[in-house]
Amino acid sequence: MKTIHPLLAAALALTIVGCDDQMAGVAPERAFLDGTTDDPEIGIVVHSLERSFRMFQLGSPTTSRVVALGASSAVTPVGLSSRGKLAAVPLGNAASVAIIDVQGERIDRFFLFAGGNATGSAFVDDEMVVAANLEDDLVGLFAVDQASDEITQTVAVAPAPTAVAAVNGTAFVLSGNLDDSFAPLGDGVVTAIDPATMQALGTVETGGTNPTAMAAGPDGRLYVLNTENFVDPGSLAIIDPAGPTLVDVIAGMGVGPGHIAIDDAGLAYISGFFFGTIVWDTKTQSFVRGPDHSVCARLASGECRGAFGTATSANGDLYQLFFGSPSEDLPPWIFVYSAGTFALVDSIATGQGPAAMEIRTFE
C-alpha cells in the first residue's frame, strides 16, 4: 500500500492553509449593480439613436453594461422608468414597450400595442406599467408577468399623450393635445387614471400649449412643462393631483423647454435644446439658475450646448445629457456639474442620441 511522503503531506498542508488565509482576505466581488465601494449609484441612459439601454457606475463611469434594444429603425425610444430590478422603455414607432431585467442585463419581454407610437411609461406598482400611445391617443396597462404580450387594457385620453407619472397609485397622463400635424388643438391636458379600473378620474388643462414633460415633486404635486411653439418661452404648470386642479402657471421657462426632473430637495431642472438647463426651486418658487444663466457646457464659441435631460445623484451632482449634433460634428456627452455651484466637473462619453436618464441604487 502506498503512503504519502511526510514532506509532501506537510507541503500540501501548508498550501491549503495558505489558500485559506488568502480566501479569508478576499472580499466577495461586487456585482455591477452594487456600484463601486464609494458610490453605489447606477446611471441609466436610454439612447434613442443608438437604440440602447446603457447602465454605468457613477463611481466608475467607464464601467458600464449595454442592452441593445433592436436593429429596427422603428425602435425610437425616448422614455424610461424603472422599479426594483426592472425598467420599462417604450420603443416609439415600434409600438411596444421593452421590459428590461437590469440584473440579467437583457430584455425580459416586449409588450405590444396594436399599433401607433409608444412614448412615456410609469410603474404604478411592482408589477403594473402604464404606457402612453401618442399615435392612437390612448394609454395601456399591462402586468410585467401577464401571459399575453398584448396590451389590451386601454383607455382613451386627450390627443398625443407623451408622458406618464404615477403618484400614490394613480397614473397621470400628459397629453400634448395636438392634431395629426402636431399643431396644438388647445392647451395641454393631464388625465388622472385609476389603474385598477382603467377609468379616467378627471382631467385638467395645463395652462399652456404643447406640453411635453412632467415630473412629480417631493411635495406630491405634478410639474408640467408647456413647451409652447419653440419661439416664445415655455411655462411651468403646477398641478395638484387631487382633483386634479391647476394650481399655478410659471412663465419664462426658456424657449422650447423639453424635459423636467425634480430632486429630493425640490429643485426642478428644466432642460431645453436652446439653453441647457434652468434650475427652479419648487419650494421658493424662484429661479436658482434662470434662462439667462442656465447650466450648460459651452462651446469654444461661447454658445451653450443644449440639454435633452438631467438626473441628480444622491449628493446633488447634476448629470446632464447632451444629445450630440452630427451636423456640427459635436459628439454626445453626459456632463457632470457639482451640486450647488453647478460648476462643470466631468464629462462622460456615451452612445448616440442620449434621450432619457435616471440615477438610482439597486441595493
Place this chain on the structure above:
Amino acid sequence: MAGAHVVVIDGAIHATVAPDGRFVVRGLLPGGHELRVSAAGYVPRTVAVEAVNGRTTSVAIELALASFRLDDVEITAVADVAADAVVLSAEEIRASGARDLGGILRDVPGVTVTRSGGPGTPATASIRGSNPDQVLVLLDGVSLNSPLTGTADLSTVPLEGVERIVVLRGGQSVRYGAGALAGVVALESRRARGAELSARTGAGSWGERLAAITAGSTVGGGRVSRVSGLVSAEWRATEGDFAYAVPPVRGGGTASRTNADASTLAVTGNAAVERPAFDLSARVEAVDIERGMPGSIVQASPTGRQVQGRVAGIVTSAVRTGAVGWRVALDGQHQRAEFRDPSPPLGFAYDDTTRVDGVGGSVSAETAVGGVQVEAGIEARRFGVRSSSLAPDAPDAQHTEGAWSAAQLSLPLGSAATIHVAPGVRVDRHSLASGTFVSPRLSLALATSRFTARVAAGNAFSPPSLADQFFQEGVLVEPNPGLEPERVRGEIEGSVEVRQRLGAADVDWRIGAFRSHVDGMIVWLPDFRFVWRPENFDVRRRGWEAAVDARLPVAGLRVRSEVSHALVEYAGAALSGQVAYRPALTAGGRVSAAAGPVTAEFGARYVGERRTVPGSALNALEAYWMADARAGWHVGLGGWTAEVFVAAENLFDTDAAMLVDYPFPGRRWSVELRLRPFAANPIW
C-alpha cells in the same frame, strides 16, 4: 469533323462528334428517326435513320462546305486597357438567369446590391461602399439615374436586349461627369446580327411569371450597307407574398408579407444602318412598372402603391471623315412616377406624382496624332422635373454641361510589354451645385500577354440630388437645401491581373486596392425628433478586391470567386466607425459545369455585418451567406432548340436582409423555358 453537333430531332437527344469523327447516339426507340448534323462553316444536313431494337445502326454523314460571306467584323473598344473594367457579355448575362440588372451586378467584385425584399422590389448599387447616387447607370450612354433622387433603381432595368454590361469601379467623372463619383455601370443594347427569334417563358414561387420575346432581322451586310432591326419585349409579374420572421420588438413569430406584388413590362426596339465609315442607330424603349410598396415589416403598409413609366429614345450617328471619327448622340425621355398610400402606417396619406422630361446630346471626336489616340467631346443635358414631393421653392429644371478630353499613348517596352498612358480631364457645371468642377484622371498600365498592372489617380464629384435638397414629405423627413456636392480628391487605385495556363486550365487572377476618401458624403440621419435629414460628412474610404476565374474547357468547368473589403468610416468627432449599411466584407463564388446538353451552376454570396446606427456598432445586422443553384437542359423540339432551366434561390432558406425590416424571401423555385428556331442566328 470534331465538334459537330448531332441532334435526333424527334427524340431530343444530342451528341457531339469526337476527334476521330465518330459519334454515338444511344437509347433510341425502335423505328425511323431524323438526325440533324451541323457544324460551323458547313451546310447543315438532315438524314433519316432506322433504329432496330437491340442492334447498332451505323450511318455515315458527309457535310458540304458552306459558301457564304462573313459579315463585317465589328471591333468595339469596351474600355481602354488602362481602365479597370469588368465586362459581362451577352452570354454571361443570359447564363446568369438574372431577372434584372441588380440580379447580375450582385456578383461583380466591389459592387453591393441592396434590395428591399423579393423580386421586383427596388434595388440599388453601391460600388466600394458608395452611396447609390454615386453610381451612374447608363444605357447606351444615357443615364438611368433618377433626376429626382440621383439613384438608379436596378429593378426597373430588364436585361432582355442587353448586349453587354461594363462595370467601371472608381471615380469616372473624367469621362462621365456628375454622379460618377464611385463608378459607372454602362449597358449596351443589342443589335440584330442576322435573322433571329427567341422566346422565353417561366414561372416560380409566389406567383412569379415571365414572358419575353425577341425578334430581329438584318438586310445586306458584307462590304455594302447593312440595315438591322431588333425588337424585344419582356413581361414579369410576381405576387410577392412570402413568410418572414417578425422581429422581437413586434412580438416575434412569423407573418406573411402582403402588398409586395410587382409587374414590369418593357419593350425595346432598335434599328441601325451600318456602312463603312458610317453608322446610324436609333433605339426606343418603354418600361411600365406597377408594384406594391409594403413598407417595413414593423410599419407595414397594406395600401402603398407605386406606378412608374419611362419612355426614352436615342439616336446615334458615327461618321469617319479622314483621320477623324465623329460621334453625335441625341436622346430624350419622359418619366412618370406615382406613389399613393391612402392609409400609411404613420402620418398623412401620400399622393405624389413626379414627371420628368429630359433631353440631352453629345458630340465627340477621336483621332490619332503621332501615335497618340486623342478624344474630346462636349455633353449637355436638361431635365424638367415636376414633383408634388418637392418643396414649392424647388427648381423645376436642372441642367448640366460638360466638356472632356482624353488621350491614350501606348509605348512598347521591349518586345513583350507595353506601357499605356491615359490622361484625361473633364470640366462640368451642374445647376444643383455652384461652381465649376474639374475632374482630372491619369491612368498608367503595364501590359504583357500574361500580366497587366494598372494604377490610376483622379478626382470625381457628385452633386446633391433634388430630393436631398427639396424633398418635402410631411412625416419624419426634412430636406437640406444647404448641402454641398460630394467630392473625391486624389483617389488612388491600383490593380494587378495575371492570366495563367495551369495544366489544362486557364486561370485569371486579379487583385486591386483603392483609397478614395469622400469630402462631404451625403448621409441621411435621424435627429433628436427622429426626423431624417441629409448632411455632408467627410468619410475615409479604402479597401481591396481580389478575384479568380478558372476555366477548364475540356471538362466544361468554370470556377469563379471574389472577395471585396471596403472600409467607409466617418472622419469627424461626432460619428465614428463604418457608415451604416456598408458591409466591410463581401465575397462570393460560383461553380459552373457543362456536359453535353446539361449545364449546372452553384453560387454563394457572403455579405458581412452591416451597422444600422450611425456611429455605433450596436444593433448591427448579422453577416449572412446565401446560395443558389441553377440547372439547364438543352433539347431539340422539332425545328426548335429549347433550353429548360430550373433554379433555386436562397437554397438553404437563409433568414437574412440587406436592410433592417426588409427581409429577403426564403427559398424559392423557378422554371424557365427558352425557345428559338434552329435556323436562327442568335447571340444566345
